[in-house]
Amino acid sequence: MELSRRSFLKLSGAGAGVVALSQLGFPAPAFAAGEELRIREAKETTTVCPYCSVGCSAIVSVQDGKVVGLEGLPDSPINRASLCSKGQSIYQVANNDRRLGKVLYRAPGATDWEEKSWEDAIPAIARLIKDTRDATFVETEEVDGAKVTVNRCEGIAQLGGAALDNEECYLASKFARGIGLVYIEHQARI
Ligand code: SF4
Numbered sequence: 001m002e003l004s005r006r007s008f009l010k011l012s013g014a015g016a017g018v019v020a021l022s023q024l025g026f027p028a029p030a031f032a033a034g035e036e037l038r039i040r041e042a043k044e045t046t047t048v049c050p051y052c053s054v055g056c057s058a059i060v061s062v063q064d065g066k067v068v069g070l071e072g073l074p075d076s077p078i079n080r081a082s083l084c085s086k087g088q089s090i091y092q093v094a095n096n097d098r099r100l101g102k103v104l105y106r107a108p109g110a111t112d113w114e115e116k117s118w119e120d121a122i123p124a125i126a127r128l129i130k131d132t133r134d135a136t137f138v139e140t141e142e143v144d145g146a147k148v149t150v151n152r153c154e155g156i157a158q159l160g161g162a163a164l165d166n167e168e169c170y171l172a173s174k175f176a177r178g179i180g181l182v183y184i185e186h187q188a189r190i
Contacts, residue, residue: 039069046073049087050163053188054078056087060094067091132156133179157183 042061049056056079061069070091074081093099103121104113116124136155140147158176160169169186176184 039063042068047090048163048165049083049090050093050161051086051090053162053186055162055165056083058083058087058090060091067094129156129179137180151180152182153180154182156181157185160184160186162187 039061042063044059044061047058047060049058057073057076059069059071059073060067070083070088072079072081072083072087079087103116103118105116105121105124106113132155133153137153138150141150142148156179158172158181160172164172173184
């Protein structure tokens, strides 16, 4: 029988749990059935922890739109099924009544927020980026008495986060450099 790393960890974890609980007087088969039921109907998917640049992967079990299980991904060469205490709390990003689920906009000088659709928000963000770039673009600079072409935008900064993978970071930084940004930072360096 071929046993994946994940199956091995599951079996050894379940085995250890059953032995420990039976030693405490719990009926082991009942406990094992309860553990299985908890996520049996859930859909499993993988994700990357957003909290730091280590980039640990996790398996998330989702049922009825709620996260009901979370474990480190055994196949990840980075964390090999482990998650630190922050990583173990990432289900709270999803199971959280305080999480914003809609675009909110506060007009300049206003005190109240209004709901907007993504169809309204994305063109408005693009317009602001373009206008700011055009207003703050520097084409040349004097260096040692000579005019040097610099072509940079000094009015926008970009900050990346650890939840972006290599390819997303590549695209995000290409876009930023393409429009002339020089203030480009990443959460992991701050
Ligand atoms: S689980 Fe911990 S170490 Fe891994 S990415 Fe998340 S915060 Fe970083």
